[in-house]
Amino acid sequence: MLEMNQRHWVASAAMEYEGNARLDASSLTVASWNLQADRCKPGHDGSDRRGVETCLQQLLREKPHIIVLLEMQRCKRQLRQRDCRYCAAGRCREAHAEWADAVLRENGYDGDFHRARMAQTVGLYFREDALSCAADNGRMLFCHFDARFGEGMNSSKGSVLAPLRHRATGLVLLAVATHLSVPKLPDGALDTSKPLGELVQLRRKVEDVFVRNGGALPLIVAGDFNSVPSSGGEGYAPPHVYERLNEAGRLGWGLHSAYASVLGQEPGFTAWGPDFLGCIDYIFFSPDAFEPLEVLGVPSQPPQDEDAPPSDHLLMQTRLRVRRAIPEANLGTGINSHKPR
Ligand SMILES: [Zn+2]
Numbered sequence: 001m002l003e004m005n006q007r008h009w010v011a012s013a014a015m016e017y018e019g020n021a022r023l024d025a026s027s028l029t030v031a032s033w034n035l036q037a038d039r040c041k042p043g044h045d046g047s048d049r050r051g052v053e054t055c056l057q058q059l060l061r062e063k064p065h066i067i068v069l070l071e072m073q074r075c076k077r078q079l080r081q082r083d084c085r086y087c088a089a090g091r092c093r094e095a096h097a098e099w100a101d102a103v104l105r106e107n108g109y110d111g112d113f114h115r116a117r118m119a120q121t122v123g124l125y126f127r128e129d130a131l132s133c134a135a136d137n138g139r140m141l142f143c144h145f146d147a148r149f150g151e152g153m154n155s156s157k158g159s160v161l162a163p164l165r166h167r168a169t170g171l172v173l174l175a176v177a178t179h180l181s182v183p184k185l186p187d188g189a190l191d192t193s194k195p196l197g198e199l200v201q202l203r204r205k206v207e208d209v210f211v212r213n214g215g216a217l218p219l220i221v222a223g224d225f226n227s228v229p230s231s232g233g234e235g236y237a238p239p240h241v242y243e244r245l246n247e248a249g250r251l252g253w254g255l256h257s258a259y260a261s262v263l264g265q266e267p268g269f270t271a272w273g274p275d276f277l278g279c280i281d282y283i284f285f286s287p288d289a290f291e292p293l294e295v296l297g298v299p300s301q302p303p304q305d306e307d308a309p310p311s312d313h314l315l316m317q318t319r320l321r322v323r324r325a326i327p328e329a330n331l332g333t334g335i336n337s338h339k340p341r
Helices: 013-017 050-062 076-081 096-106 193-213 240-246 258-263
Strands: 009-011 027-034 066-073 109-113 120-127 131-133 141-144 158-166 172-179 219-224 271-273 276-278 281-285 290-296 316-322
Touching (some): 009 013, 009 258, 027 050, 027 219, 027 281, 066 172, 109 158, 120 172, 193 240, 240 281
Parallel strands (some): 172 219
Antiparallel strands (some): 009 290, 027 316, 109 120, 158 172, 219 281, 290 316
8 A cells, every 4th residue: 555655745837836826824725535435345334434434534634624525424224214223322333424524523624414315425524723604504505416407317416515714815615525426327328417417406506506695606616526537538437527517608617627737637547446447536626716736646556456445536635725815895795794784
């Protein structure tokens, strides 16, 4: 596991050549990690949590300001039948999401995970010393993908959203943790209509937040998108979702990817499996609000069998510099208003 443990930060050209691009209070570290639910690991039944413990220990050593977690494992019996006596007693060995949530809270984070039907759910956490919830009611938002906008397929994926105020700069941003479906039909054929439908639902949720805010907010959208980069070919996870997030215009999101911005291209892989090796995890940002200064470098090849990594995905991490703060005049509007108008 030598190479996996020796990941180094890689600086952007601006960071290396411009004296003003420094890591200071105006920078934000964002991490995204598909933990691989322990029950999905080879030889595991989900009743021990060594995998998620190892992941959390690493995250708490690095203390990123925003943490996006995918595949937080929940107790299936409690989700389906609501009668797990171990969950009722608060000591269920399969309830890893609840455990991780408590550990993060003990370590200075606020946030939540999606509490709908997902057995492997999505979480979004932020460091309370650097960020505060900017919504009037202090609540986060949850998007459960269903079949309404897709192709009539049920989805077990979703997103967690939080309007956040960056204490050091006053910037209000919308952080979005998301996990999209694998682009496959039940018969195994490749088809991106399901994740693209989920992206449409997420876009509606985001625009709803913008309307309530009285204007658009800078975005940080991170997670596992189950889509390879445009240059990655069709193969296993066609790039349609990636392209939609990158493209500007009416349908596109106009976002940039932190890794592609710093490295010049996406990593060769972020996830691996018996029949897959590719880049499907990303940290996207609004380029008018943020500039990536660094990314946590990626190894040249996936770990070998004996390396026993805690997940079958890489931890993705970037440091973003805030380019601008929201003008003071916008702070009193919509979701973040506590003043009489
Ligand atoms: Zn349980």
